[in-house]
Amino acid sequence: MSSIVAIVGRPNVGKSTFFNRLIQRREAIVDSVSGVTRDRHYGKTDWNGRGFSVIDTGGYVIGSEDVFEAEIDKQVELAIEEADAIIFMVDVETGVTPMDEDVANLLRRVNKPVFLAVNKVDNAKRLENAVEFYSLGLGEYFPIASTNGSGTGELLDALVEAL
Ligand code: GDP
Numbered sequence: 001m002s003s004i005v006a007i008v009g010r011p012n013v014g015k016s017t018f019f020n021r022l023i024q025r026r027e028a029i030v031d032s033v034s035g036v037t038r039d040r041h042y043g044k045t046d047w048n049g050r051g052f053s054v055i056d057t058g059g060y061v062i063g064s065e066d067v068f069e070a071e072i073d074k075q076v077e078l079a080i081e082e083a084d085a086i087i088f089m090v091d092v093e094t095g096v097t098p099m100d101e102d103v104a105n106l107l108r109r110v111n112k113p114v115f116l117a118v119n120k121v122d123n124a125k126r127l128e129n130a131v132e133f134y135s136l137g138l139g140e141y142f143p144i145a146s147t148n149g150s151g152t153g154e155l156l157d158a159l160v161e162a163l
């Protein structure tokens with residue numbers, strides 16, 4: 001059975017952009033089950049000859065701030081259950097947010113490989129700014145730009161190594 005990699009993180013950090021880059025022309029299967037699994041996209045990809053499935057999480061219910069956060073927590077818990085490895089994506093443009101800290105708290109307790117991807121690192125200034133994500137307590141991070149693919153090779157090398 002192929003390994004499953006889940007991409008988690010708050011909305012707008014670039015999860016779907018990265019997912020689409022990963023699966024390229026391959027087709028994503030949209031899971032139409034309602035509830036927390038809504039809008040989870042499943043795709044297949046491979047890197048360095050190693051095939052794996054990838055889940056793009058989303059489908060958050062936007063209501064009060066509390067509901068919003070609870071919904072992300074559910075996505076993270078689901079990912080922890082079903083995935084063999086997790087990519088936690090954050091956004092250097094906004095920097096560390098309380099929601100990022102909340103997700104990091106859940107992921108720090110997980111006994112599965114977690115890869116912190118700092119996205120939107122499009123220039124040298126942003127590469128400098130990315131260091132603030134050490135404060136999440138998840139160790140080393142991967143600076144990437146999902147739009148142009150910069151840094152994604154290093155992330156995928158480490159990821160498939162852990163599968
Ligand atoms: P999601 O909600 O986490 O799935 O985020 P999306 O993939 O929908 O992206 C949210 C926004 O961030 C879009 O406008 C993307 O074009 C933008 N975005 C994604 N990756 C990058 C990146 O590497 N650099 C920049 N500057 N913008 C990006």
Ligand code: MG
Nearest residue numbers: 015016057058
């Ligand atoms: Mg998305």
